[in-house]
Amino acid sequence: QVQLVESGGGLVQAGGSLRLSCAASGRTFSSYNMGWFRQAPGKEREFVAAIRWSGDRVYYGDSVKGRFTISRDNANNTVYLQMNSLKPEDTAVYYCAAGRTTGIAKRSDYDVWGQGTQVTVSS
Numbered sequence: 001q002v003q004l005v006e007s008g009g010g011l012v013q014a015g016g017s018l019r020l021s022c023a024a025s026g027r028t029f030s031s032y033n034m035g036w037f038r039q040a041p042g043k044e045r046e047f048v049a050a051i052r053w054s055g056d057r058v059y060y061g062d063s064v065k066g067r068f069t070i071s072r073d074n075a076n077n078t079v080y081l082q083m084n085s086l087k088p089e090d091t092a093v094y095y096c097a098a099g100r101t102t103g104i105a106k107r108s109d110y111d112v113w114g115q116g117t118q119v120t121v122s123s
Helices: none
Strands: 003-007 010-013 018-025 033-039 046-051 058-060 068-073 078-083 092-099 117-122
Touching: 003 092, 018 033, 018 092, 018 117, 033 068, 033 078, 046 068, 046 078, 058 068
Parallel strands: 010 117
Antiparallel strands: 003 018, 018 078, 033 046, 033 092, 046 058, 068 078, 092 117
């Protein structure tokens, strides 16, 4: 089983960009679908983006389509989330997750989670 560590969060002004990274330990990273979720205070954890283990299919939540891009580097056991045109409503803790089910957008599709990284977008 992999272990996940997110990095790259921080404070950015509206309209700015950030790139989150999720580094995975273990030799089975390339067999996992990888997802990003986020959770704002008082809200449910929300699906942001996902990429299949093969890297050939990507998926996005409606609120981030056209602004965020997910990618993975299986050689370096890392998945990325490039976030552009950030808005104050993107403020949340962002979590990286790994799973092996056919599903891709539900929390229950993932069984390994990172500790999260805070993203704050100021207006």
